[in-house]
Amino acid sequence: MSTTVTIKGQVTIPKSVRDHLGIVPGSRVDFRRTADGHIVIEPATPAPSSRFAQLRGHAGEGMATEEIMALTRGEP
Known part of the structure; x- marks a missing residue:
């Protein structure tokens, strides 16, 4: 899957990924770098x-x- 970055640095997370992660409007997400340099997106720990x-x-x-x-x- 791929998506385009806007001039503001925003991207649309594909629906299948949102559904898989349980991301809904208003959800917060974390980005982290793995030891091998990959970036992982995951739902943020709720406050x-x-x-x-x-x-x-x-x-x-x-x-x-x-x-x-x-x-x-x-x-x-």
Whole structure:
């Protein structure tokens, strides 16, 4: 597979590679050089989740208002 580098140094990762690596819009990737000089692309290690991560996509019953407020304040 090959792709073209834009004037900004950007490339499009082929769909089959994105699918294989589980890369979706917004994903971060790492590039590393192997001992023999090859470059490997791999999904970046996810950043530690924030205290707000538990709330993402949550719209139903579950946490009470006071629990949510304590979470956003960083209280135990």
